[in-house]
Amino acid sequence: MNKTQIYLGDCKEILKQIPANSVDLIFTSPPYADQRKTTYGGISPDRYVEWFLPISKQLFRILKPTGTFVLNIKEKVVQGERSTYVLELIIEMKKQGWLWTEEFIWHKKNCYPGKWPNRFRDAWERLLQFNKNRNFNMYQEAVMVPMGDWTQNRLRNLSETDKIRDTSKTISGFGKNISHWLNRKEAYPTNVLHLATECNNKKHSAAFPECLPEWFIRLFTKEGDVVLDPFMGSGTTCIVAQKMRRGTIGIEILPEYFEIVQNSFKQQHSHLPLTWDIERKTHCDLKIAKIR
Amino acid sequence: MNKTQIYLGDCKEILKQIPANSVDLIFTSPPYADQRKTTYGGISPDRYVEWFLPISKQLFRILKPTGTFVLNIKEKVVQGERSTYVLELIIEMKKQGWLWTEEFIWHKKNCYPGKWPNRFRDAWERLLQFNKNRNFNMYQEAVMVPMGDWTQNRLRNLSETDKIRDTSKTISGFGKNISHWLNRKEAYPTNVLHLATECNNKKHSAAFPECLPEWFIRLFTKEGDVVLDPFMGSGTTCIVAQKMRRGTIGIEILPEYFEIVQNSFKQQHSHLPLTWDIERKTHCDLKIAKIR
């Protein structure tokens, strides 16, 4: 069960073959304007909205009424200014019937370096949550940040001086009450996610780390549900979905990417570990900071 | 010198009396839609843009060509959905001639508590940077933050050979100059700010902590410049500006708020400490984690 289907081609066309109301979660990171020039013809910022709207219309048809669409996107700087195509896209998608439920922030802890006279490094991206309906499935408990074992381990390593200094140090607002965290087992996260990008030496670097789709798959689906990524890229979303025992559909226009994912799926992923258990603590830097 | 002027009244009118091109920084947090109903008549979300545009037009006139306008704002949830008035406002302000240079994220580390079935706690707000001109004043060195912990661990003891090899690499045109990093303790920040909602225990809780306007005043003005807040509220921006030896103009429509600020200014603030030295390390969570 938990079928895995990947398609080679333009999602605008292939999406038409997918039945209505059949997908529980769409998680995708479309090519940003003027990125991936060779694939979608390098969509210019001023044509981005009209390019995307036919696709989002299909997505609306395909998504279950209880499902969620999470769009990872960030506008580029053009001539010293932020483009407005993401803002316009939100407004236009609402006209298609989408509810703009929430905007999560992905804080990229290791953002791209650089220095410019008029601008700092860009360290965040948008994760726009859209729904067809006010009543959508949300499994909040699945993404709670556990404070149990991990807290104990951290605290065990604290020296006596650390503990003393922590309790006395109230001016800066840090570490006011470490015992407060001791008794807490789990906490709900906020709409700000702290994750590092994966800029490692792996062969195929993805646009986002595995724990990003994992977090939303956990939050908006249960086992056996179906996750769709119409801009599959190196397949992160689909691979994670399969690992998590969800059905998954992926579409990719570039043959070389498609083949990579295809080969990747020939080796079963299901037995591989998820990053969640390692990464979940990064969702809450504050706690780390306080506990250390 | 460094005049402090506060006005009681509707900023839409009072702003007309302020000369053109006379202000270096506008930092403000306007009343959000449907908030502060008694003051501006409870601006509804769908009328927010038309209410704000005449004001932003005046602000455009008043701001120096090299100046910056920072707008702290966050859309409310209406019927389970994020309102789009902020997005529309950005688009309309661009039509007035504003450049939308950047969007900073204020990550509220200790955000408002609560739990809802379809939504997590809102832990961030927008800080929209607008300019009249691509060439605006920016004093980046004034807001540098401690570097990540990797410097202490990894760069601490560079061997002589490393230094030599790197120098030769630089000469030959390859590689980076590590010695540049050697004595660096600080790095430029990103466009994500990590601040607690309140930095101090003052009586009158403001919409934002002192370190928020302080950061932007530091970044976009120098001593003797003029800072304007057309929605003064409890006066945080103006008080901080005065402490930092900037001239400041504040406008408030509510007499009770105005009087509080007025009384507050009768005691000089200039000698009071700033929070920056305490708070700036919070820009870099890793650093905190290591230090503790």
Next chain:
DNA sequence: GTTCCGCATGAATCGATAG
């Protein structure tokens, strides 16, 4: 086994140079 250190690598952005 741990810990440490070198290295490569980013969904970046600007300004200058080239076609």
Next chain:
DNA sequence: ACTATCGATTCATGCGGAA
């Protein structure tokens, strides 16, 4: 004039080999 390409700048992170 207008677009395309390129070098310079910068910093957090994981991996792999070394101590």
